[in-house]
Amino acid sequence: MGELVVLVAKVQSGESNLSYVWREGNVTLSYEAYLSKSDWSVGEHNITLSVTQNSTHQTAWDCTLVTIEDRLLVEDKILQERAGWQSLIRTGKFVLNQKSATVEYRAFNCGGDLIYAAFLDDGYLFDEEMLFGSEFCMAGCQVELSHDGSYYKKYCDGNVVAQGKLSTPLDATIYRKIPIKAPSAGMDNNTTHILYATQEGELYALKMDEYNSSLIANLTDNYLVNGLAYHDRLYYYSYTIPKTSYEMERMDLNGSTVTPLHATPFPDGLDIYEDTIYCVTHDVSGEVTLFDLNGSYLGVLESGIDDIVGIAHTRYFLYILSEDGDIYQTLPHTGVSKLIFNNDNLFEKGNNSYGLEAITILNDFIYISYINDSSIYKIDLNITQYE
Numbered sequence: 001m002g003e004l005v006v007l008v009a010k011v012q013s014g015e016s017n018l019s020y021v022w023r024e025g026n027v028t029l030s031y032e033a034y035l036s037k038s039d040w041s042v043g044e045h046n047i048t049l050s051v052t053q054n055s056t057h058q059t060a061w062d063c064t065l066v067t068i069e070d071r072l073l074v075e076d077k078i079l080q081e082r083a084g085w086q087s088l089i090r091t092g093k094f095v096l097n098q099k100s101a102t103v104e105y106r107a108f109n110c111g112g113d114l115i116y117a118a119f120l121d122d123g124y125l126f127d128e129e130m131l132f133g134s135e136f137c138m139a140g141c142q143v144e145l146s147h148d149g150s151y152y153k154k155y156c157d158g159n160v161v162a163q164g165k166l167s168t169p170l171d172a173t174i175y176r177k178i179p180i181k182a183p184s185a186g187m188d189n190n191t192t193h194i195l196y197a198t199q200e201g202e203l204y205a206l207k208m209d210e211y212n213s214s215l216i217a218n219l220t221d222n223y224l225v226n227g228l229a230y231h232d233r234l235y236y237y238s239y240t241i242p243k244t245s246y247e248m249e250r251m252d253l254n255g256s257t258v259t260p261l262h263a264t265p266f267p268d269g270l271d272i273y274e275d276t277i278y279c280v281t282h283d284v285s286g287e288v289t290l291f292d293l294n295g296s297y298l299g300v301l302e303s304g305i306d307d308i309v310g311i312a313h314t315r316y317f318l319y320i321l322s323e324d325g326d327i328y329q330t331l332p333h334t335g336v337s338k339l340i341f342n343n344d345n346l347f348e349k350g351n352n353s354y355g356l357e358a359i360t361i362l363n364d365f366i367y368i369s370y371i372n373d374s375s376i377y378k379i380d381l382n383i384t385q386y387e
Contacts (some may be wrong), residue, residue: 007035007047007064019052040068043119079166086161089114089145089152104176107154107162110137111177123147130156132177132375175376180206181213184369184376186228186237186270187358187363190313194360194367194376197225197237206376208362217255227270228358233292236261236277238270248279248295261295269358271311273318273332280308280320288320288335301335303328310359310368321359321368341366341379372384 007022008266014295022030023292024045029035035047045066052059079089105128123146130139141156143355154162181204184196195206201220204213206343219225220239227238227248238248248261261277269280276298277291286305290298307323318330320337327341366379 006029007049007066008033017054019054021050021052023048045340047239048242079152081152081166086153087152087164087166089143089149089166091145091149097296104339105112111204114143117142120144123151132179178206178211178367178376178378180204180369180374181215182374183374185357185371186225187310187360187367187376188228188230188271189360189362190230192364193224195228195230195235196358196369197228197378198370199224201225201239203228203237217251219249220253226268229270229272229277229309231272231275236270236272238279248291250293250295262291262297269308269310269321271313271318273313276332278313278318278332279313280311288318301332303335303337305330305337309356312359312361312366314361314364319359319361319366321355321356325356325358327366 009018012130018033020031020033020093021028022032022035024047025272029047037047045068047064047066049062049064051061060088081087089106090104097163103116103126105111105114105127107127107353110132112130115129116124117127118125123144126145128139128141128143130137138156138161140278141154141161142291144153144155146152149166151165152163154158180196180294181198182198182202184198186197188195191204193207193313195203195216197203201218201224203216203219205216205223206213217235219235219237223239223241225237225239227236229236232252235251235253236244236248237251240246244373249261250261251257270295271278275293277293277295278301279289279291281287281289286303286308288301288303288311290301292298303320305320305322305326305328310321312319312321313332318332320328320330325342326339328337329340330337354366357371358369360367366378367376369376
């Protein structure tokens with residue numbers, strides 16, 4: 001696939017009157033003392049070299065294995081068709097004849113993993129394993145991808161249903177839709193699981209390698225949990241009692257001890273950083289309210305960000321999610337913020353009777369949720385590039 005490979009024969013006898021033959025199977029590749037070849041096919045090639053001493057007609061043989069990998073096999077690429085179906089394909093290193101979770105395909109609201117099926121003259125053929133989609137998505141289809149990743153076709157029941165040119169977008173970002181038990185407005189993680197609270201006050205742990213949710217506790221009596229934070233084996237959460245009050249509480253892992261904390265006007269998201277509770281309030285532009293772990297008021301952090309709906313942190317920074325789909329990196333002690341991610345897709349979905357609600361960060365990847373959507377969305381925006 002355009003990969004130049006040069007093999008050179010070295011003979012220690014010092015004899016100059018020699019004949020060389022390079023072969024692959026029954027095909028002769030060269031009669032020179034070296035083999036230079038660039039039109040290899042992808043895969044393994046067993047090359048045999050025979051060297052004959054012309055004066056005595058004595059012949060010696062040697063074999064070597066040449067392995068050729070197409071660049072598409074080893075590079076991590078995001079390929080997008082901007083017209084028509086707006087299909088998006090992510091390729092990572094995949095192994096021929098094996099299932100690979102690093103090759104993904106989606107178009108509109110349909111998508112899943114691609115499983116390698118065959119090597120073609122013009123490209124690769126994959127079987128599509130549908131992981132999410134609406135009732136209009138067709139299961140059991142195949143995707144053909146050119147060797148250089150510049151073109152694709154999708155087949156369903158033998159018919160081409162989508163095709164087009166692919167390119168690498170500058171703002172490439174992959175969204176992974178992960179099903180959960182019920183819509184969530186409060187979310188955090190305990191370093192191994194994503195924790196999310198539902199509108200009925202149930203707390204679940206999502207196992208990331210299997211995407212299975214397990215019920216941990218009931219935080220409230222059927223009240224919507226607005227914010228959730230996990231710290232030092234304790235759950236901190238805020239919720240609203242309609243037309244009555246706003247509450248913030250702390251619960252131990254066994255659910256046996258619940259401690260009331262200071263309440264704030266409509267707490268919309270919680271996070272704990274360096275033993276300080278950071279509480280964001282949707283209807284107070286730019287303000288992050290600070291409390292100690294017992295709920296005592298510490299002050300306000302002015303971020304300058306409008307319509308904050310969620311907050312998370314890493315070792316050095318806070319990450320703030322706004323209602324319009326922007327994600328900011330914020331210094332936790334000064335409030336100085338910079339925009340690191342902007343995507344209209346988040347905002348458009350939020351305007352479609354959903355509403356952005358929560359954010360958390362696990363293993364350097366960002367996860368968000370919407371108020372009326374029983375899914376969590378993984379954004380493959382590796383935040384280590386901003387740390």
